[in-house]
Amino acid sequence: MLTYIARRILYVIPILFGVTLITFVLFNLVGGNPVYQKLGKHGSEAEIQLLSKELGLDRPLHEQYLFFLKQCVTLDFGRSWSSNQKITDMLSNGIGASLSLTVPAFTISVLLSILIALGAAFFRGTIIDRGLVVFCLAGMSISMLVYIIFFQYMFSFRLGVFPITGYDPSLAGRWTYLILPMIIWIVVSLGSDILLYRTIMLDEIFQDYVRTARAKGLSEKVVMLKHVLKNAMIPIITNIVLEIPFLYTGSLLLEAFFGIPGLGGMTVQALYNSDFPVIKAMTFIGSMLYVFFNLVSDVAYAIVDPRIKLE
Amino acid sequence: MKLSRVVLVALVSLGISACTKKEDKKFANYVREALKTNIKGLDPVVSGDLYSSTVMAQIFGTLTQYSYLERPTKVVPYQADGMPQISKDGLTYTFKIKKGVLFHDDACFSNGKGRELEAEDFIYSFKRLADPAWQSDGFWIFEDKIKGFTAWRNEASKAGKADYSKPVPGLEAVDKHTLKISLEKPYPQLLYVLTMSPAMVVPRECVEKYGKDFQNHPVGTGPYKFQSWTRNSQIVLERHPGYMEEYYPTVGEPQDQANGLLADAGKRLPLNDGVIFTEIVEDQPRWLSFRKGEFDYLEIPKDYFDGAVVSDDLTAEYKNAGVSLSKTVGTDITFVSFNMDDPVVGGLGGKGKYLRQALSTAYNTEETIKKFYNGRAVSAQGPIPPGLGGYDPNRVNPFKQHNIEKAKELLKKAGYTEATAPEIHIDLPNGVTYRQFGEYYQQLFNTIGVKAKVQLHTWPEFQDKHKKRKSQVFSMAWGADYPDAENFLQLFYGKNASPGPNNSNFNHPEFNKLFEKAAVMQDGPARNAIYNKMVDIVIDETPWIFGVHRKDYYLTHGWFKNYKRNGIILNYSKYYRVDQEAKDKLKKKL
Incomplete structure (x- = not known):
C-alpha cells in the first residue's frame, strides 16, 4: 500500500502542474487587466504602465508563470492585488468561518441521509419509501436560494428564532449565527444524498450474500446494519470523501445572505476584481485538497473492503 | 417530543435575544449603518472605493470638508484653521493647520498616546500617493497638479524606491502648523480633492510600524478611533476621546429648521459614541435587518421599493413604525x-x-x-x-x-x-x-x-x-x-x-x-x-x-436624528444622533 501511496503522490506533480498552467492561461486570456481594477475609474496611461510594472505584469509570460510555480512550491502567494492583505491572513481568517459552517452541516447531513436512506431501503416499496422519494425529489428540485429566502424571512425575521445576519469571530459566539445556515445546508443536501444512498443500498439488498444472510436466519436489523450498510459504504465513502475538498470554499450563497466571512465570498470577489494572487492560491490549494482526498478515498476503499488491494 | 422541540426553540430564541440585548446595551448610542458591498481596506492611499472611503472618512481627517447642511454644498475648513490663503495667480495655497488636533492613541506612538497633527504629516501622506510601492489609486488627484509631484514619482519609480527625504517642490511645511501647496497651473478643484480619501492624513510612525498592514490598523485624526474589523463582516469604530473641537453647524437650508436638522446646532461633535458598519452584500438580509431596527437608516433596495413606497410616499405600515422617507437626486x-x-x-x-x-x-x-x-x-x-x-x-x-x-x-x-x-x-x-x-x-x-x-x-x-x-x-x-x-x-x-x-x-x-x-x-x-x-x-x-x-430613497428610523443625504459628503457619522430612549421603545414595535 505504501508503494501505491508513494506512486500516487508522484502523480500529483504533473496534475498540479497542469492545474497551474490552465489557471495561468485562462487568467491571461479572459481575466481582464487587473491594473484597470486597481486604479479605478481615473487611471491614466502613465499610471497604468507604472502599476503594470509594479505588479510584474510587464514581464514576459514565461517569467510570470515561473513566478507562479515558485509561489506554489513555497505556498507564499504574496498579497491580494485588490485589498493588499496577505493571502495567508485572508485564508486563515476565512477558512475558520467556512469550515465552521460546512463541516458540522456536512457531517450532520451525511449521517442523517445515511440513516434515512437505510430506513428507506428497509421499508422499500412501501408508502413510507415512496413518500420519501417524492419528498426528496421535490426538495432537491427547489433552488437553495428559495430555501434561504424563505427560512431567513420566516425563522429570522417573522419568528425571530435566529439572527437575520451577522457573525462573531469568537469560537463560542459564532454558533448563534451559524445554526440557520447549517439547517438550510442540511435540508438542501438531504434530498439528493438520501436518493443516492438509498439506490446504493437497494443495489446491495438484492445481492446473493444478503439472501444468504437472511437464509441463515439473521434478523433484518442485523442484515441491514452489519451486511448491507457495510458493503454500501464503499460508494458512499467515495461520494463523501470527494465532497470534502469543496467544504473549504464554504457556500457562496449562505455566506452572502448570512454575512459569514468565509472563503466562498472571498473567491468570487477575487474573480470579480481580477485578483490573480487570490485566484492562484484558491485554485492551487483547492486542487491539492482534491487530489489528496482522492487518494484518501482510494486508501479508504482498501480499509473498508479487504478484497481491494492497492497495487 | 413536541414539547421538547418547543422548549428547544424557546431556549435558542431566548439565548439569541439575550445576546442581542447585551450587544444593544454595549453599543448604546452607536450609529449602525449597512454597507452593500465588502470594503477593500482602510488605508487612504490604496482603498479609494466608495465604501472604504466612507468608513475611512470617519477615522481620518482632511484639510477641508463639505458643509453638512447647506446646499449646494460648499467646501469649509476641517482640520485646516480657516480657508487657505490663495495667491492672486491661483498657484499657491497656504493652509494654517488647527492646533491641538490629535491622532488616535496607538502603540505606534512612542508613549502610546496620539501626538499632535503637523504640516509634515500632510506632506508625508501626499508623498505616499506618489510612492510606486503603495500602488495607489489616488495619485490622480495631484498628478501634474502639485509642482514636482509627478517628477518625484517618476524618480522613485526609476530608483526602485521612494526617498521620502527628497522634497516635492510644491509641498512645503512653512512651520509646524503651516502647509504651502504650490501648483504647476491653477487647479480650482484642489479644495474639493482635499476632502477626498486619498488626501486623508496619516501618521508616518504608524505607517512605518505596520507597513502594508496599516490598512488593518488605521490611525487618524478623525472623530472615531478604529476598534475592530471582522473582514467582510463588521467594522466597529468608537468615539475618539481626544477629538478636536468641532460643533454641529448652525446654518442650513431654509427647511432644515422645520425638519429638526438644526436642533443640535452648536453642539460638540460627534453626537454619538461610535459607529458600526455591517457589510451585507445581499438585499434581503439588509432590508429585513433594517426593518428589525438593526440599522438606523437604509437605501431602499430595488425589489422592496414597491412594498414601502406608493405614489412617491411611504406606506402607512412604515409611517406607523416611526420610519421616515428621505429623497434626493444623486450627483x-x-x-x-x-x-x-x-x-x-x-x-x-x-x-x-x-x-x-x-x-x-x-x-x-x-x-x-x-x-x-x-x-x-x-x-x-x-x-x-x-x-x-x-x-x-x-x-x-x-x-x-x-x-x-x-x-x-x-x-x-x-x-x-x-x-x-x-x-x-x-x-x-x-x-x-x-x-x-x-x-x-x-x-x-x-x-x-x-x-x-x-x-x-x-x-x-x-x-x-x-x-x-x-x-x-x-x-x-x-x-x-x-x-x-x-x-x-x-x-x-x-x-x-x-x-x-x-x-x-x-x-x-x-x-x-x-x-x-x-x-x-x-x-x-x-x-x-x-x-x-x-x-x-x-x-x-x-x-x-x-x-x-x-434618485436616492432612504429610510430612517424614528430614533435617528440629523440625517441629511448627500452622496459627496462622506464624513457624516459625527453629525448623527441616536435617541436611545426612543429607540428602545420603537424597536419593541418592530
Whole structure:
C-alpha cells in the first residue's frame, strides 16, 4: 500500500502542474487587466504602465508563470492585488468561518441521509419509501436560494428564532449565527444524498450474500446494519470523501445572505476584481485538497473492503 | 417530543435575544449603518472605493470638508484653521493647520498616546500617493497638479524606491502648523480633492510600524478611533476621546429648521459614541435587518421599493413604525456610450453623428425610468447632474425626446433606411438587470430598424474591452468625485481617452480648447458659460445617449436624528444622533 501511496503522490506533480498552467492561461486570456481594477475609474496611461510594472505584469509570460510555480512550491502567494492583505491572513481568517459552517452541516447531513436512506431501503416499496422519494425529489428540485429566502424571512425575521445576519469571530459566539445556515445546508443536501444512498443500498439488498444472510436466519436489523450498510459504504465513502475538498470554499450563497466571512465570498470577489494572487492560491490549494482526498478515498476503499488491494 | 422541540426553540430564541440585548446595551448610542458591498481596506492611499472611503472618512481627517447642511454644498475648513490663503495667480495655497488636533492613541506612538497633527504629516501622506510601492489609486488627484509631484514619482519609480527625504517642490511645511501647496497651473478643484480619501492624513510612525498592514490598523485624526474589523463582516469604530473641537453647524437650508436638522446646532461633535458598519452584500438580509431596527437608516433596495413606497410616499405600515422617507437626486449619470473611434457609430460630424442622434432619439427614457428604476430617477438632458455649477435645469436635449419619426429621419440623414440600418454591438456587464437592459436596448433600437447584438461580460472583461477601445457601444454610469461639473466634462476631454476615463474616446478640438480654458478658472458665471458651450457640443455630437440621474430613497428610523443625504459628503457619522430612549421603545414595535 505504501508503494501505491508513494506512486500516487508522484502523480500529483504533473496534475498540479497542469492545474497551474490552465489557471495561468485562462487568467491571461479572459481575466481582464487587473491594473484597470486597481486604479479605478481615473487611471491614466502613465499610471497604468507604472502599476503594470509594479505588479510584474510587464514581464514576459514565461517569467510570470515561473513566478507562479515558485509561489506554489513555497505556498507564499504574496498579497491580494485588490485589498493588499496577505493571502495567508485572508485564508486563515476565512477558512475558520467556512469550515465552521460546512463541516458540522456536512457531517450532520451525511449521517442523517445515511440513516434515512437505510430506513428507506428497509421499508422499500412501501408508502413510507415512496413518500420519501417524492419528498426528496421535490426538495432537491427547489433552488437553495428559495430555501434561504424563505427560512431567513420566516425563522429570522417573522419568528425571530435566529439572527437575520451577522457573525462573531469568537469560537463560542459564532454558533448563534451559524445554526440557520447549517439547517438550510442540511435540508438542501438531504434530498439528493438520501436518493443516492438509498439506490446504493437497494443495489446491495438484492445481492446473493444478503439472501444468504437472511437464509441463515439473521434478523433484518442485523442484515441491514452489519451486511448491507457495510458493503454500501464503499460508494458512499467515495461520494463523501470527494465532497470534502469543496467544504473549504464554504457556500457562496449562505455566506452572502448570512454575512459569514468565509472563503466562498472571498473567491468570487477575487474573480470579480481580477485578483490573480487570490485566484492562484484558491485554485492551487483547492486542487491539492482534491487530489489528496482522492487518494484518501482510494486508501479508504482498501480499509473498508479487504478484497481491494492497492497495487 | 413536541414539547421538547418547543422548549428547544424557546431556549435558542431566548439565548439569541439575550445576546442581542447585551450587544444593544454595549453599543448604546452607536450609529449602525449597512454597507452593500465588502470594503477593500482602510488605508487612504490604496482603498479609494466608495465604501472604504466612507468608513475611512470617519477615522481620518482632511484639510477641508463639505458643509453638512447647506446646499449646494460648499467646501469649509476641517482640520485646516480657516480657508487657505490663495495667491492672486491661483498657484499657491497656504493652509494654517488647527492646533491641538490629535491622532488616535496607538502603540505606534512612542508613549502610546496620539501626538499632535503637523504640516509634515500632510506632506508625508501626499508623498505616499506618489510612492510606486503603495500602488495607489489616488495619485490622480495631484498628478501634474502639485509642482514636482509627478517628477518625484517618476524618480522613485526609476530608483526602485521612494526617498521620502527628497522634497516635492510644491509641498512645503512653512512651520509646524503651516502647509504651502504650490501648483504647476491653477487647479480650482484642489479644495474639493482635499476632502477626498486619498488626501486623508496619516501618521508616518504608524505607517512605518505596520507597513502594508496599516490598512488593518488605521490611525487618524478623525472623530472615531478604529476598534475592530471582522473582514467582510463588521467594522466597529468608537468615539475618539481626544477629538478636536468641532460643533454641529448652525446654518442650513431654509427647511432644515422645520425638519429638526438644526436642533443640535452648536453642539460638540460627534453626537454619538461610535459607529458600526455591517457589510451585507445581499438585499434581503439588509432590508429585513433594517426593518428589525438593526440599522438606523437604509437605501431602499430595488425589489422592496414597491412594498414601502406608493405614489412617491411611504406606506402607512412604515409611517406607523416611526420610519421616515428621505429623497434626493444623486450627483451621477447613467449613459450608453459610443466608441468614437468606431467606423460605424464613431467619428465627429457626418454619418456617425446622425446615427448616434437617431439612436438617442429612439431611446425612451421615461419608460426606462419606470421599468428599471421604479420611477426613482430623472431624465438626463446632458452630462452634468443637478446640483452642480453649470447644470441648466431648463435645458432640453433635442435628441433626448423619444420620437420614432424624428429618429427615422435622422437615420435617413445618416444614409440608412430601416432596411439598410447597420447592426451594432452592445457590451454590458453580467447580471440579470443588465441582461434586461440589453433586451430593452434591442427592442428600442429595433423600432428604427437598427439591430443590436448584446454581449454580456464579466466585469474585468467588460472593462478590458472598453479600456482597449474594442467595444462599439457600451453602457456605464459615473458618480461625482466632487461637486464640480469638470468631473463629468473631463469624460469627453481628448487627452483622457481610453485607457483614461474618457472611454467614448471623444476628441473634439473645440471642446478640448474650452475644457483647457475652463480647467484653470475658478467657479463662477464665466466658467459656467464655457461649461454650457461644452455641453452644447457634446449634445450635438452625442457620444453618449444620456440616461438618467438616479434618485436616492432612504429610510430612517424614528430614533435617528440629523440625517441629511448627500452622496459627496462622506464624513457624516459625527453629525448623527441616536435617541436611545426612543429607540428602545420603537424597536419593541418592530
